[in-house]
Amino acid sequence: MFTNLKTITMTSALALGAFAAPASAEDIKIGVISILEGAFAALGQDGIRGVELAVAEAGGEVAGNEIEVIVMSSDASPDSAVNAARKLIEQDGVDIIVGPLSGSEGLALRDLSKSFPAVTFLNGSSAAQDTTLRDASDNFFRFGGDGAQWMVGVGSFAHDDLGYEKVAVVAEDYSFPYTQVLGFMTEFCAAGGTVPEKFWTPIGAKDYSSIVYSIPSDVDAVFVALGGADAVNFLTQYNQAGGDKPIIGGSITIDQSILDSEGPFKQQLIGAPAGTPTVSDYDGAEWKEFTASYTGQFPDGFSAPSIFAHHYYMSAHAAILALEEVNGDLSGDQAAFRAALTDLEFVTPTGGTMRLDENRNGIVDNFVTEVFEREDGTLGNRVVKVVRDVDQSLGQDPAAFLAQGPVSRDNPSCP
Amino acid sequence: MKSALFLLPFALVPFFANDFWLVQIFGRALILGIIALSLTFLAAYLGVVSFAQATMAGVAGYTVAYFGPNTVDVGREMPFFVVLPLAMIMATLSGAIIGLIARRSQGIYAIMITLAIGVAFFYFTRQNYNYFNGWTGFSGIRAPEIAGTSLREPLPFYLLIILVSALCLLFVNGFIKSPLGLTIQAVRDAPKRVLAIGIPTTPVIVSAYAFAGFIAGSGGILNVWYQERISSFSVGLGPIVDILVIAVIGGLKNPIGAFIGALAFVLLDTFAVDFIDRERFNTLIGLVLLAIIMGAPDGLHGLAKSWLSRFKKRPSENQV
Structure with missing residues (x-):
């Protein structure tokens, strides 16, 4: 009896020792959720590359604030995506989440985002229609299209x-x-x-x-x-x-x-x-440039960016552009940052102009x-x-x- | 009574943990621990390893989702004081039915038959749209509000989880000392002798499964409030195996093992990705689990017990 009590005390103490130290206030933390296990693992990994590419293109910082990328894996189930997001927000203290990969996960994070108004969610590649069309959330943005x-x-x-x-x-x-x-x-x-x-x-x-x-x-x-x-x-x-x-x-x-x-x-x-939305060997000039940047950054990656790298890239790229516009200012529940995101326009790797509709869904x-x-x-x-x-x-x-x-x-x- | 004291360290957590640790780590560990406890109970006292515990928990969870507030257009809403007993009854019934099907099976056959039931239930929920809403499942499930406070607020929710965990441990420990509990253990040790003295084994086995369903159901309700959603994924092969892993690494011999295993599992599951190259974090989880099983055949609970008794031979401590 007593021995067991001790065991648990020890386990708890060990666990508490792992409480994370707070990072410096200047950092901008971006949490990324992608599927890194099971059948989608290779594709999910390519989504992460998309975010890393966008951060690398910005030189790893915005207006002197360093960007820190923290990765979490989900397993295509909505539950795991929600758990990953909660960990990123409550434990790692991220400001922005990019992800998830698949449709039902997106709906789950849309619901979750309403409970965390201080965090901005940028959809990865999930493409369910109702994520943004019905019951939309003010802090959930999709710089991409849905399956339709x-x-x-x-x-x-x-x-x-x-x-x-x-x-x-x-x-x-x-x-x-x-x-x-x-x-x-x-x-x-x-x-x-x-x-x-x-x-x-x-x-x-x-x-x-x-x-x-x-x-x-x-x-x-x-x-x-x-x-x-x-x-x-x-x-x-x-x-x-x-x-x-x-x-x-x-x-x-x-x-x-x-x-x-x-x-x-x-x-x-x-x-x-x-x-x-993504053709690997499209011969548009912007896509060629994007592919060259991708293959230069990731010699071990695919021969061309997949649909997942493409979409995660666009979301992370949008976040960085908006951050640059507000000089990395995320105060006031990120109001200025979100306003910048809402009005953002940029040229996509496929040569079009990305902008959002009133539900914060991409026009693609x-x-x-x-x-x-x-x-x-x-x-x-x-x-x-x-x-x-x-x-x-x-x-x-x-x-x-x-x-x-x-x-x-x-x-x-x-x- | 004593066994619930095992949870005392958990009760101290709110004094120094933030919301993430409170709910996501310790709360989730206790919830999974309750569900694993139902498996440990069957394994320790009936001698059967059941793969259907996530299914019993899922039955309770789906009942709460169907009859509670949700954001999909399926089900009918009823007050929570009706839904909760109903969910417990459904989970207990599902346990009884599974016990009835599996009553003649032992060892590997019991594993196969309960696994088959679990997987069948998974496909049933995935393909039935009228009651389970198929692949998408239920979202927007809310825990009830009592006196204006949602039970899902971190602190009240955690205290509720602790309370239910303690009650479940007490139930299990009380139940195994009752005449029925003793008969269950007799069936485990010598089913033929039990039959010979005129006690039919079927009702005994079925009631053991039903009791396991009751325990799993209380974990299932907490789990659906924790996740705030339920879908076929929640009763799939992943959760089924997770529960087994938790019970095995914690130790199948003592009910408290389920909670130790659950805490170890949740810590690994949450933080492995931070410690190692992210493509390989599942390998790390697998290796640690393998090491635990190889180094501690009786699970973490058995390991801790043998360590402490080796280093601290003073009789006063072992007597407490």
């Missing part, structure tokens, strides 16, 4: 240029694919196309046979909003079952790793359009890409269309857009 903005251009391209009238949808069953489907359908349905059937699959599903055989035979194409291994599994099984409809891709469906993988389904992808550039076969037989994505100044209402009247209700499995619908 990332699909802009694809719906009209599929209908007008490729002549598809009827498209079936296969997508994972959570907030990000819902938003992607909304982005595609908003344009596609407005152009006169129909979506007779939507198939929602649990994330990580291995067997798609029931879906493959349920796809109506009279559709012109299949819109596939699956990521990573799910996309490979579905495309392989669809191809093996003799499915021959053209594919339309979501923002994370047809990435280079899928194009580099083996399998007969690849031939089916040639010509497949997709929407994305978007790309429509298509898969093409290179001379050596390998596949790549090339840009067929750049859409500038995409806002969160996808060009519609904001009130009318909001009135369509929150995105879900059944909304929107145009059978």
Whole structure:
């Protein structure tokens, strides 16, 4: 009994010894939350590189105040993102948080940010629509788009240029694919196309046979909003079952790793359009410069910045620009800093002008890409269309857009 | 009575810790400790390692989320004094049902069957939208307010956690000395003899699981108030394994081990990323856990016990 009491006293004492010493008041602390474990670890790491690149470009300081970057990992679950943010705020005393990576985490941090009005949250790459559209938080900023903005251009391209009238949808069953489907359908349905059937699959599903055989035979194409291994599994099984409809891709469906993988389904992808805010080998001058800066800073990184490095960079870059504008002044609950953020305009790595709407969501550039076969037989994505100044209402009247209700499995619908 | 005194050092924390340490470290450790306590109870007194404790806690958490205030459009709101007993009943029932399913299983088979139940519940919550809101789950869950003070304020919340932890320890220690508790231990040691003297084992096993569900449920309610949200992630493989790790590193032989293990786990989980290259912090966590299990087969509790008894042989201290 007594011995155990002692044990705990000792453990507690040890724990208390670890209380952090306060840092010097001049430092500006930026906390970064990204996924550094599990399937997303390599991509999450690239998000961190984006922040480090922005800080390095600023010389590691703003108006004489040193910038300190503190990294925390989440595991794609909202709970872990909230825990990471609480640790950064309450223990490390950060002024600014950049992150998180995935959609549901973003919604959780949006909710959390209301409890911490003295900290400014800048979204990383999470792209759920309602993070900023509904129930927005005054200190949560997104210098980037949502999943619907990332699909802009694809719906009209599929209908007008490729002549598809009827498209079936296969997508994972959570907030990000819902938003992607909304982005595609908003344009596609407005152009006169129909979506007779939507198939929602649990994330990580291995067997798609029931879906493959349920796809109506009279559709012109299949819109596939699956990521990573799910996309490979579905495309392989669809191809093996003799499915021959053209594919339309979501923002994370047809990435280079899928194009580099083996399998007969690849031939089916040639010509497949997709929407994305980041094209690794885009030949815009600003993007070339950004890529050179990235590869110079991180020789061990990817050959070009990923969508995650791109978005974390834009948020950190925006924070630094706004800090420079106010000479690093974060007093008064960061009022001046936030005003500077709200009015900020800067040229993005894709050559557009980044600025925020009244919900503090980015007005962004978007790309429509298509898969093409290179001379050596390998596949790549090339840009067929750049859409500038995409806002969160996808060009519609904001009130009318909001009135369509929150995105879900059944909304929107145009059978 | 004595066992609750183990928590005395925890009760001193509010005097010198800031909100982060109070809630995020010690509060979270105690909450996880309560859930792990339900596993330690089953392991120590029924001799069964259950992987379904996070599931029982999740049942209570989802009940609170569905019937309490939340910001998603699912569920119906009821006053908290109705919701809390309901959540406890649901968790206890879920424990009983799991016990009924797993009653004939021992050792590795009990692990498999409880793991299967846990994973099935995980996929069920992820794919059911009417009651569990699928992948997204519930957010904006608020702890009740009493006399104008939210129970989620750091100090009241921490005191509540301490109180519940102490009560759970008292319950466990009282329960194992009761006739039913003694029968549970008899079933652990010699199920055939228990049958031979005319006591059916099924109700005994089921009630042990139900009691574990009750303990896990009280941790589950605190956990959902702490996280202020619950989703399928909260009942997934990650939390299931976390609870097992906590119970094992703390020591499966004594209820207090769950709390020691939980504190060690939370400290590691929170600070490992600060100590080591961030790509490898999970390796550090894994290595430390491995070292604990290899160096202390009876967990941290067993290790501390053997150290202290080796260095301090004075009889007066061992008698306290």
